[in-house]
Amino acid sequence: MKFVKMHGIGNDFIFVEDLENKLVEKESEIAIKVCDRHFGIGADGLVLIRSSEDCDIQMTIINSDGSKPNMCGNAIRCFSRYVYDKGFVKGKEFSVETGDGRKDIKLNLKDEEVTGVRVFMGKESYKASDIPLKEGLKEIINFKVDVCGNEVLLNTALVGVPHTVIIDNEDKFKTNFGKNIEKLEIFKEGSNINFIKIIDKDHIIVRTWERGAGETLACGTGACASVAILNRLGHVSENVEVTLPGGKLNIDLEEEGIYMTGPGEYICEGEIL
Structure with a gap:
């Protein structure tokens, strides 16, 4: 073969x-x-x-x-x-x-x-049924949880697969901290976890813990979800350069949806x- x-x-x-x-x-x-x-x-x-x-x-x-x-x-x-x-x-x-x-x-x-x-x-989706989330939740935006004694704000969207974004401007968390979050009971099928450092409105740094694969050098859907979520929260523009451990991607948010290059x-x- x-x-x-x-x-x-x-x-x-x-x-x-x-x-x-x-x-x-x-x-x-x-x-x-x-x-x-x-x-x-x-x-x-x-x-x-x-x-x-x-x-x-x-x-x-x-x-x-x-x-x-x-x-x-x-x-x-x-x-x-x-x-x-x-x-x-x-x-x-x-x-x-x-x-x-x-x-x-x-x-x-x-x-x-x-x-x-x-x-x-x-387009990204925040709907509980799409991600999917446990019953009773409509979406996860600025959702506060305690993980191993750490208070964390979660933001989750579906871009092909579920992605959860954690803003970590102070580099507080190692990427493998994601394994403590990906299987929280709020996620019916788990979630990929993205740790974000915001450089400015046009540039972010993303580290991803990928369900089923662990820490990865790059995650394209994670970069897309991160920009979409951060844009919704008012932190970044519609055209963002994303730096990942393995290299760079350009993510553009347009009316019809997300473009990745x-x-x-x-x-x-x-x-x-």
């Missing part, structure tokens, strides 16, 4: 072509095996390239622990470059089917080489024995 390994500002993935859906029954088992950094290739997730009846191409992602998120911002940028370079799509604009629905892609090209990927991520880079290719 041939593979290509790519990364989106440090968030790394193994790509395998599965146009005929032959790996469906074993996809979680395969992901756990190949993503292991000691006994496998090593990655944050496995991405399968599949055909689609409704879009130009389909992306399926499985986390390193075998769980299946609906969406991953860094993965879809890498995916978009891969399918363009391999000829699975024609032209610099195309659609991708994901677990979170259709995503529209626009590639930045220089001499036919992909230099960046702009993804329409849709960033790179997708190749690492290596080979064959899984």
Whole structure:
């Protein structure tokens, strides 16, 4: 089974072509095996390239622990470059089917080489039923909780997957503090946790604890959710540069929804024995 390994500002993935859906029954088992950094290739997730009846191409992602998120911002940028370079799509604009629905892609090209990927991520949702939250909660905005003796204000939105934002301008929390928050009973299915340092209205720093993967160098959906939430709270503008441990993304809030722009880079290719 041939593979290509790519990364989106440090968030790394193994790509395998599965146009005929032959790996469906074993996809979680395969992901756990190949993503292991000691006994496998090593990655944050496995991405399968599949055909689609409704879009130009389909992306399926499985986390390193075998769980299946609906969406991953860094993965879809890498995916978009891969399918363009391999000829699975024609032209610099195309659609991708994901677990979170259709995503529209626009590639930045220089001499036919992909230099960046702009993804329409849709609108964020704060609705309890979308995230989902436990019964009795309408939304989580400036929601006060006590975690391990620390008073924390939580803000949660869905951008493909649930994301909770904690403003941490004083660098009070290490990223792995997120493991104490992601499974709070207020979240029916857990939540990714993003720690934010606001530099100014056009620039923030984000550290993400990703459910199913732990601390990560970058999270595209987390960057989108962070900007959307902070904009709602009045802290940032509609066009924000987001610095993550692995690199930078540009997030733009427009009337129709959120746009994310960033790179997708190749690492290596080979064959899984």
